[in-house]
Structures are given as C-alpha cells and as structure tokens.
Amino acid sequence: MRQIVYNVTGAPEVLHLVERDIQFPAADEVRVCVMVSGVNPTDWKSRRGSKDGEALPFAEVVPNQDGAGVIDAIGEGVTEFAVGDRVWLMLAAWQRASGGTAQDHTVVSIDRVRHLPDGVSFELGASLGVPAVTAHRALTVSEDGPSRLAPGALAGKTVLVAGGAGAVGHAAIQLARWAGATVITTISSSAKADLATAAGAHHVVNYREGNAATEIRALAPNGVDLIVEVSPVQNSALNLAVIANRGSIAVYANNGGDALILDIRSHFSLNIRYQFLLLYTVGQAALDAAAEDITAALLDDALPIGEGAGLPLHHFTLEETAAAHAAVENDIVGKVLITLSPTFQRFS
Structure with a gap:
C-alpha cells in the first residue's frame, strides 16, 4: 500500500x-x-x-x-x-x-x-477531527455553560469566536449556532468576513478597522459569555474589555506568542475563567462527548463545508x-x- x-x-x-x-x-x-x-x-x-x-x-x-x-x-x-x-x-x-x-x-x-x-x-x-473536537471542547468549558452541545444548549449565551475564518473558528461558529448561541466573530478582512458570515456568524467585527471592543460591546452590552481564543497574547486586552462577569476564555492555540501577562485584579473582579485545552491530553471522556455531539450535528446538517458554507x-x-x-x-x-x-x- x-x-x-x-x-x-x-x-x-x-x-x-x-x-x-x-x-x-x-x-x-x-x-x-x-x-x-x-x-x-x-x-x-x-x-x-x-x-x-x-x-x-x-x-x-x-x-x-x-x-x-x-x-x-x-x-x-x-x-x-x-x-x-x-x-x-x-x-x-x-x-x-x-x-x-x-x-x-x-x-x-x-x-x-x-x-x-x-x-x-x-x-x-x-x-471534523481536530477542528470540530477542539471547537466542541472550547464551547463546553464555561462554568455557567453546558458540558454537552445540542440544539438550545447555548440559548441565551453570547459567544465570541476569534478568527472565525479558520478551521476551528468555522467549526466553533457552526456548533455554537447549532446550540442556540448568538455568535460574534472577529476577522481581519472583508473576504474573511464573508466566510464567517457564510459559516453562520450573526455578527462580524473586523479588528483592523475601528474599535473592536466598542463594536462588540454595542452588540453585547452585558458582555460575551464565552470566548473561543486562538491568539491569547494579542487579544488579551480585547477579551478583558468585552467579557461578561463569570465569563470564560477557552484558549486552544498560541498564535502570536507564548507568554501571556494578565492583570490579576481586573480579572478576578469579573470572576473570569481562562481554560486552556489540548486534545492530546484532554481525556477520552471529553473526546467521546465531543464525537457524539458532532455526529448529532452532522445528522442535523449543521456542519456543512465548502466556500458557500464558509x-x-x-x-x-x-x-x-x-x-x-x-x-x-x-x-x-x-x-x-x-x-x-x-x-x-x-x-x-
């Protein structure tokens, strides 16, 4: 072979x-x-x-x-x-x-x-695999959120997906939308904005134009409940500016740097949770839960691919x-x- x-x-x-x-x-x-x-x-x-x-x-x-x-x-x-x-x-x-x-x-x-x-x-x-399982884990680590995804599981929640035009971002948008969340995503160009919108994002914010924190706060006055984060170093200030009290930031990559410095008082005053995740060590139970929910989303045709789907x-x-x-x-x-x-x- x-x-x-x-x-x-x-x-x-x-x-x-x-x-x-x-x-x-x-x-x-x-x-x-x-x-x-x-x-x-x-x-x-x-x-x-x-x-x-x-x-x-x-x-x-x-x-x-x-x-x-x-x-x-x-x-x-x-x-x-x-x-x-x-x-x-x-x-x-x-x-x-x-x-x-x-x-x-x-x-x-x-x-x-x-x-x-x-x-x-x-x-x-x-x-599916790495992107969808990563996205599932990121969407299920919030203290006040669900441990499993299904239609309605994220109803009433606002999710911010950093880098919505990437493979993990794409899956996170689709799974969050399928689970009933309001989805905001950040992108860096109009072409990527089109892809994120096609994936199902309700709101798209170009972080290279205008003030991203102001735009996101206008969309979510009470703050976002969960952030799916690909660039924690670059986005730490933005995340702090838009996160809700008891919100969670799920970090799945280190794009933009390895050393993250946080102001402790600003974060503990909002009860912010940082959750780092790596599929290789996340444990079989988490992988099984993700695979089961992803398969359910497939049956609902919630995870389409191709340019028309973002x-x-x-x-x-x-x-x-x-x-x-x-x-x-x-x-x-x-x-x-x-x-x-x-x-x-x-x-x-």
Missing part, C-alpha cells in the same frame, strides 16, 4: 512516498481504507518539531490526525463496527507512529473511530502531501484535504 512517511523533523520536503505491506488490526482495532485525509496545523508542527533534522522516537512516522473512509478489517473483540462501515477518524496519528491518515489504509483503535452518517461526504468526515476546500493527491502540508503551514484560508481513493467522488 502507499504511505507517506518522514524519518526526521523538518520542512515539507522530509515527507516521502513509500510502499509498505498492509497492516492487520489487533484486538479492539479496525483497519480503515482511507478515502480522504485532512491536514491541520498540528500535523505540520509535529513534522517540524523543535528544530530541523531532529531525530524521532520512531524509525518513521505517518502524518495527519484526521480522515474518513471505510472499514475493511476488524480486530478481535470489536462489536461496535463492521466491515463496510463508513467512519470518520480523530487523532489517528497520536497513538502510533504508523497510525496517521496519509496512507491508503490505517489501523487505529476503536476509540479513535466514529460512524459517518449516510449522506455525509468523506470530505466532511475528514474535516470553509473553502483545497484538494491534493497523496503524492502531493508535501505541498498540502506547505499550504497549511503558509496559512492558506480553508481546509486542505488529500484524496486517496481513485473512485472518490468530490463534494460539490
């Missing part, structure tokens, strides 16, 4: 195509014929490592956490899935060096696999995986997908 691997950290060029024998699932594992592999920032950051040329703990690594496909083999003890089931994958590369989705077939444990409802494209399935798609072949990684590393707007199956029908 075809497989993309890398043996040392570095630029996209460390990725190369190899032929390997097909693997077989052990107990509590399934093998998935991958139709589409999704590329996320975490994938290129793992490939880059702390410095170029750094040795890996494994002989070689198969990249990419997310994907979708069809189960073609099951291991002993597996009862939740059967051969022929359509599925979406999350954190596939985290469990083993060879578990990534940049290959024709991947073997993963069943806690990384979820049923993909009939009628939901493999493209959409491969676009998330442009960029397609690559498996042989073009290095270019796909480079596109994400260079901050391309939208979702980068790698198509593996020659019979795959592109999402329209």
